[in-house]
Amino acid sequence: MIELVIAKYNYWIYVILMMIGFYAMIVKTNLVKKIIGMNIFQTAIILFYISTAYKMGGATLPIMTDAQAHGHEAVLVDGVINPLPHVLMLTAIVVMVATLGVALAIVIHIYRRYNTLNEDEILKVMK
Amino acid sequence: MTVPIDLVLQIFIIVCAVASIVVKDLLSAAMILGAYSFFMCIMWAQMGAVDVAFTEASVSAGIGTILFVAAVMKTTRRSKD
Amino acid sequence: MKFFGFLITLLTGAVLIYGTLDMPAYGDPDSPASRHVSPRYIEMTEIETATPNMVTSILADYRGYDTMGETTVIFTAGMSCIFLLRKRKS
Numbered sequence: 001m002i003e004l005v006i007a008k009y010n011y012w013i014y015v016i017l018m019m020i021g022f023y024a025m026i027v028k029t030n031l032v033k034k035i036i037g038m039n040i041f042q043t044a045i046i047l048f049y050i051s052t053a054y055k056m057g058g059a060t061l062p063i064m065t066d067a068q069a070h071g072h073e074a075v076l077v078d079g080v081i082n083p084l085p086h087v088l089m090l091t092a093i094v095v096m097v098a099t100l101g102v103a104l105a106i107v108i109h110i111y112r113r114y115n116t117l118n119e120d121e122i123l124k125v126m127k
Numbered sequence: 128m129t130v131p132i133d134l135v136l137q138i139f140i141i142v143c144a145v146a147s148i149v150v151k152d153l154l155s156a157a158m159i160l161g162a163y164s165f166f167m168c169i170m171w172a173q174m175g176a177v178d179v180a181f182t183e184a185s186v187s188a189g190i191g192t193i194l195f196v197a198a199v200m201k202t203t204r205r206s207k208d
Numbered sequence: 209m210k211f212f213g214f215l216i217t218l219l220t221g222a223v224l225i226y227g228t229l230d231m232p233a234y235g236d237p238d239s240p241a242s243r244h245v246s247p248r249y250i251e252m253t254e255i256e257t258a259t260p261n262m263v264t265s266i267l268a269d270y271r272g273y274d275t276m277g278e279t280t281v282i283f284t285a286g287m288s289c290i291f292l293l294r295k296r297k298s
Contacts (some may be wrong), residue, residue, distance in 0.1 A: 007233035012225060013137045017144060019221040024148045026213035030206040032153050032199065035205040036160055038145050039191070043167055046179075054174045055242060056235030061175050062250075062262040069260040078248050083262040084243040087271060089179055090263070091278050097186050097194075097216035104198040105292040111202040118207060178263045 010051055017044035029119040031110065035103050042096045046089050053085040062086070136170045153206050157195035164188035 024037025041108060055078070062083035067073040107117065114122050129131035147156045163188045172180040232239035249266055257266040267275060 004229075008228055010133070010137075010234045011228040011231060015143065015221050015224045015228065016141060018224070019217050020141070020144045020148060022220060023217045024214060026216065027210050028148070028208055030153070030208060032195075032202075032206065033148065033156065033206065036147055036156055036195075039160065040147075040163070043164070043187075047167065048175050050171055050174055050179060051234065052239065052241045053176065054235050055237045057237060059175070059237070061177060064254060064260040064262075069254060070252065072277070075250055075254065077129045077247045077250050078237050080262070082246045082250075083266055084246045084249065085241070086179050086263050087266045087274075089176075090182055090267060092276060093179065093182050093186060094278060095281055097191055098282050100191055101194055102285050102288050102292075104194050105289045106130065108198055108201050109292050119203055176260075 010046070012030075014044050014048045014051070017047070022025055031107050031117050031119060035100065035107065039096070039100060042092075048095075049085045049092075050091050053082040055081055116119070129147050133170065133173055136166060136173065141165045141168065151206055151208075153199045153204050154196065156206075157192060157199055160195065161192035164191065 018041055021037045021039075021041030025034055025041065028034055028037065057078075059079055059081050062080050064075060065073070068075050110122065111117060114125055116122060140163060143159055143166060147163060147196040150156050150159065164183060168180045168184045169186060171177075171183060232241075249270065250262060253259065253262050253265045257265040257269045259269070
């Protein structure tokens, strides 16, 4: 039981972070709070992907030393952290900021037309 | 007893996330979200993903916070929940 | 509504925590994610691209089309921000 907790508590903490973001997206009525929840949700997913790249037991950063770069020393697969999830998540972070910018632009547009940020008041005016 | 550093960082991250959801003032929420992004950046540097860490520190914690503050300044600071 | 949302959140979290029970342990060097594609990148990046930083060589060399598509996404986001935020003459 204690081995299970030690091996998996990271994943459970990512699930808790994702639940915080999801709760904010569903329940909060302020639009900026919803966007903050979306940001937390996306960061939790990215954190989960990065954690699958981690290797315990002497693995170093995915950058070669001088001897390895000049071919004097072989690169071991177990001695280097998996670089592929890092690359995919670099793309995901930039897309996250792009969606954040578009979402905040839409919020500013909504505020100019309805003069409020509360979702219930906007729905009441729209009816 | 030694506490692993990633557990400490994760507790800080969860506290920052809950605080940015709960606080009523939207400018404070944006600032706490910036602190959350920097804790996330430290977490990724601890996991060995240095490229992702400095991309997060410049793009998400820098530009994201600036975008939030600009949007809150153009709209309103008050929030009911 | 608040209670209903909290219930949905708890349900989703319970399903995800049940899903983590079959995941490989944190930091396992023999997990499927680090055994399938990335050993080829790690071993061949010095021979094929002569770049010491593996993340850079995968990002800009092996998966260059991915980065090119990302540029399209950022361009679309910038254009939509401009069209949403411009002042209309009325």
